[in-house]
Amino acid sequence: MTKSIVGIIGGSGLYDLPGLHDARWVRQETPWGAMSDEVLRGAIGDTEIAFLPRHGRGHRFSPSDINYRANIDGLKRIGVTDVVSVSATGSYKHELAPGTFVLIDQFVDRTVKRESSFFGAGCVAHVPFGHPTSPGLMDRLQAAAEAEQIPVVRGGTYVCMEGPQFSTLAESLWYKSAGFDVVGMTNMPEAKLAREAEIPYATVAMVTDYDCWHPDHDHVDVQQVIKVLLANADKARRLIARFAKDFPAEHPACPIGADTALEFALMTAPDKRDPALLAKLDAVAGRVMGR
Template sequence: MSGHDLSEPVIGVIGGSGLYDIDGLEDKQWRTVETPWGAPSDALLTGRLAGIACVFLPRHGRGHRIPPSRLNYRANIDALKRCGVTDIISLSAVGSLKEELPPGHFVIIDQFIDRSFAREKSFFDTGMVAHVSMADPLCPRLGDVLEEQARTLALPVSRGGTYLVMEGPQFSTRAESALYRHWGCDVIGMTNMPEAKLAREAELCYATVAMVTDYDCWHPGHDSVTVDAVIAVMTENAERARALIRATIPRLGAGRAPCRAGCDRALEHALITAPDARDPAFLGKLDAVAGRLL
């Protein structure tokens, strides 16, 4: 999106399982983006919806090639930032940990518990240390618009909930499922961490729509999770998710003020390495995510 007006919002969509495109996109172009962190999951689909610039990334690659633990989360977020993205809507298939969140239900998440362990979780490292706040990991402004549009479309939706991120690729044991329910978690998935942490480091507003496909394995009235059952619900969810994205993007494109939660200024008080101790070579890798301050 060269020549893009930096004050104009660019809406990034990360498509989860079953979502490999955005309906209604005009001026479509698949664009290969290189990053200092390696290759993202796939080429990025750029275009416009209702006149609003959009960038779509299939999280697992088209055809679902890449498992959760092998996703290059840093490259994915860096590539979106390089394309001018200001706001990210993350779509994610999840299991439900609560009776009142049945398959087909959407949850606009407001908290995470990160139990992933085999992933690179930060853009910052030796030579440039930073500590961003993750107290409120999701952007309330994006959540407000998503909730409003989901209710307008009469989608089954809840606002607020905790997403437990497990490593995977296996589903939970019954004991794990019971533990996460005891912790008060609402849904469980494998992909939104460290994605949300990296979006915060890149000063991008980020919201998750968690789309329930199953009851994990805790529910006595439902068989253990099978891929066939998950895919059937996922297909229905994908149709609803596409409608939600089509409705939400035009609303996010109207007059973007600075984020009231400060997502777009997250690094202002986070950089801790003294300027004369910063590694110039490493700083070069941060040109997209932290160039505003470095």
């Protein structure tokens, strides 16, 4: 039996989750460097949670400067079994208006500056990633939203741009014409690394704006984004709190095998693996390292 510990990655609006008790900030060291911040440990009902401010308290890190490997490794080290990301996004569709919550099921990675894998020279691994989010977590998020009477749209493609600048009009029109649903700056390589760490992952995308393609919104206004974020904060807190409260005590197997993604992923022969890299992979890949 593996005890469920729910990891939440998000912004400052989620610090004060309804029903959170025994809360304390805990520092977690990692061999990949410093995490974005300390982790807020606590419980909602009988479910243990670990909340990580993705940008650090006070929003200290831009999307390109976040140490995604440290964040995921650190959560793995404290026993997190499942991760839910709560992220602000722009929308490419009229029907996904500001204020809408979307449960993402696909990603397009347009980032260029970020370390996107724990593996590399000395220990090569290839994990399946055709379905990057866990349908089991999406089911539970959808049920939590319905219980709290919070409208959500299930399914959507999130294109992750590098940032920190917002899109050009040409980029916005390009992504819209491709049929993508929302745009953000933070979920890649976060989702990839969660898969390598065998942690089922889901994203709640909170639409804050229409990006710059919309004729009535010819540029993204940060003040307007923050205004919508604040308006959404209560809904997001209630959604995550209900999701955590109703989560099973024993980690449920992921329907697509995200929690066993490394089962056949390691390619480098055991006698050719770099001991220094193996030492850093103890938390992420310890389950399969002896094979």
